[in-house]
Amino acid sequence: MYYIVYSMRIHIVVVYLVIFHGATMVAQSIEPDDSFTIELGLPNSFTNEPFKDIMQGLVCVSPYYQYALKNGLAFGIGGHYSYFAVNEFSLPSAVFGGMHTLVGFFKLSHEKFWGERFGTDFGVKFGYAHSMLKTDALQTQGIRLNILQSTYIEPILGLILSSDEANSYRLTIGYPFYGFGFKPWTIGVDSELGYEPENWNRISSFLTVGFGYTHYFNGKSSGDD
Secondary structure: OOHHHHHHHHHHHHHHHHHHHHHHHOOOOOOOOOOEEEEEEEEEEOOOOOHHHEEEEEEEEEEEEEEEOOEEEEEEEEEEEEEEEEEEHOOOOOOOOEEEEEEEEEEEHHHHHHOOOEEEEEEEEEEEEHHHHHEEEHHHOOOOOOEEEEEEEEEEEEEEEEEOOOOOEEEEEEEOOOOOOOOHHHHOOOOOOOOOOOOOOOOOOOOOOEEEEEOOOEOOOOHHH
16 A cells, blocks of 8 residues: 555656746647636545544646636636545554545636746635545445545645646645544544544644646647647
8 A cells, every 4th residue: 555655646746847948948828718628646644643644645636617807816716626535554453444525626726827828826725525435344234435524625736837838837836724633433443543632623734745737728739820
């Protein structure tokens, strides 16, 4: 499991460097209008100690449509998916499974290009999260899925480099908050595992670092020349 996560991180860094190096060679200015973006990252847990120790983030994906005004104010709508696997090595007895989370969100941000190549997009996503936990420990208790529903808030920052007037790539940094606490028995473990009760109700959150691709519908691709 650790090898998979480490390998994914290496691939993201390599792809990011290759794309960004190529983007600086042929970039033209972009005036953001309506666009489609997809972001891919690796989540790392914080705040809620049991969640941080027990759940290991593997992937986070966010596709969304966004419309930017002339003053840079942007409005978006999209979806978010994340998957956390149970770190079986953190438990006295191995538990296998994980947590799938689906989110529908609105996005409010400020998107602006500060020159021909470099731009920023910073703001917040907010919506509703539907988390589904499935483990062998829950199944032995007759629970096929443990469902958690909560609010979702994610402050975000995108550092953008354009490749032409219609396409850009970005380094993305986000900090999602899922509005639920996490307890060992959330995954079917009937033990406190030495955690203090005050840790259980802290909101589950994580840092996500990754990359994204944006297509601007009002732009002209280099291949259109």
